[in-house]
Amino acid sequence: MFCLERWQSERETTARYLLSESGVSPLRLGELEELVGGLGLGEVELGYGWTRGSPGLREGIAGLYRGAVEPEGVVATAGSAEANLLAVLSLVKPGDTVVVDMPNYMQVWGLLRLRGARIVEAWRSPRDGWRLPVARLVQLIESMRPRAVFVTNPNNPTGSVAGEKELAEIAAAAERTGTVLVFDEVYRGLEHGGARAPSIVEVAAPGRAVSVSGLSKAYGLPGLRLGWLAADRGTAERAWAVKDYTSIAVSRLSDHIASKLLNTPGAVEALLERARRIVSGNLAALREALARPENRGLLEPWWPMAGAFLLARLPWARRADTVAEELYRVEGVLAVPGECFLLEEASLRIGLGLPPTVFREALAALLRGLRRIRGTAEGAGDAS
Numbered sequence: 001m002f003c004l005e006r007w008q009s010e011r012e013t014t015a016r017y018l019l020s021e022s023g024v025s026p027l028r029l030g031e032l033e034e035l036v037g038g039l040g041l042g043e044v045e046l047g048y049g050w051t052r053g054s055p056g057l058r059e060g061i062a063g064l065y066r067g068a069v070e071p072e073g074v075v076a077t078a079g080s081a082e083a084n085l086l087a088v089l090s091l092v093k094p095g096d097t098v099v100v101d102m103p104n105y106m107q108v109w110g111l112l113r114l115r116g117a118r119i120v121e122a123w124r125s126p127r128d129g130w131r132l133p134v135a136r137l138v139q140l141i142e143s144m145r146p147r148a149v150f151v152t153n154p155n156n157p158t159g160s161v162a163g164e165k166e167l168a169e170i171a172a173a174a175e176r177t178g179t180v181l182v183f184d185e186v187y188r189g190l191e192h193g194g195a196r197a198p199s200i201v202e203v204a205a206p207g208r209a210v211s212v213s214g215l216s217k218a219y220g221l222p223g224l225r226l227g228w229l230a231a232d233r234g235t236a237e238r239a240w241a242v243k244d245y246t247s248i249a250v251s252r253l254s255d256h257i258a259s260k261l262l263n264t265p266g267a268v269e270a271l272l273e274r275a276r277r278i279v280s281g282n283l284a285a286l287r288e289a290l291a292r293p294e295n296r297g298l299l300e301p302w303w304p305m306a307g308a309f310l311l312a313r314l315p316w317a318r319r320a321d322t323v324a325e326e327l328y329r330v331e332g333v334l335a336v337p338g339e340c341f342l343l344e345e346a347s348l349r350i351g352l353g354l355p356p357t358v359f360r361e362a363l364a365a366l367l368r369g370l371r372r373i374r375g376t377a378e379g380a381g382d383a384s
């Protein structure tokens with residue numbers, strides 16, 4: 001079972017505060033319409049449209065990769081989730097050895113298991129800030145010659161970002177062995193402060209890299225269900241051939257809206273700016289709250305470099321799933337327990353994408369709940 005998605009879907013319709021989301025608060029259609037100066041939805045013919053995405057949409061997507069991708073290298077998908085599925089089905093055969101960057105969102109890990117691949121996990125460590133283990137990846141690529149390496153950069157749930165130098169080292173190893181690098185880059189554009197993370201397709205040799213991304217997280221448009229796979233022509237063709245079997249085409253409406261957004265000068269930057277503003281304000285509110293005496297030692301965050309979430313240790317608890325369940329039951333707050341990412345230390349992934357006023361209320365409820373749960377656990381001599 002897909003722990004994170006199931007954990008959310010069983011509770012998110014009844015929870016009061018969704019600190020379980022990893023993207024920024026979604027825009028309303030009217031807000032998007034204003035941003036792009038009119039969407040012209042009345043003119044859209046509700047046919048199937050183009051099964052790999054309209055030419056305008058693919059051009060707009062290719063434009064996000066600084067010349068490294070051509071429109072023929074793009075396949076538009078139902079969210080980045082479908083792009084991950086296409087990548088796994090088109091690149092990996094049962095029995096193939098693949099390396100997977102851990103921890104991660106866990107969709108690809110689950111799909112690879114369903115596919116019957118031989119998975120080698122490359123774990124990041126909290127001791128070095130959850131940095132991508134480049135030396136270990138290079139060693140695994142050279143010794144095992146895997147079919148593919150799956151990385152999430154910027155990483156979910158740790159918020160760590162690997163830069164150009166790290167990517168180049170991995171790309172050089174992959175080129176030597178003929179390994180394909182599949183990077184889920186759905187949080188790209190939501191870096192805090194630093195420069196935009198490079199895409200793997202901008203760094204690796206043509207034919208060696210695939211970028212998976214979409215409009216759900218940094219752009220605040222998950223309801224469009226619009227993602228993509230961007231690579232060289234041949235790889236995109238093979239992914240498109242699988243898409244014929246999965247969903248035929250993305251929604252014609254979403255194709256139209258996304259195409260308008262990506263081809264309106266300044267619109268993409270405005271959305272990313274909005275996302276960074278929301279997250280930086282919420283991060284500041286969290287820092288401030290954690291500095292208060294009553295909250296000392298309650299949560300120990302690994303401060304993220306990117307994404308609309310952070311991972312925080314619960315230094316007083318043995319397990320996070322029981323704490324998360326209690327938070328939901330008593331305060332109506334949903335946060336994702338670290339167990340969903342196979343983390344050993346008790347930790348929670350906390351969303352930073354809610355509108356600032358709602359976030360402050362959610363934060364107050366989260367901290368109140370944690371103080372109470374910690375108090376009960378200590379009273380019982382058992383840190384749940």
Ligand SMILES: Cc1ncc(COP(=O)(O)O)c(C=O)c1O
Nearest residue numbers: 079080081105156184214216227
């Ligand atoms: C790393 C990563 N990839 C893919 C997805 C799926 O997102 P979507 O299909 O909405 O683009 C998520 C959602 O949380 C994610 O965190």
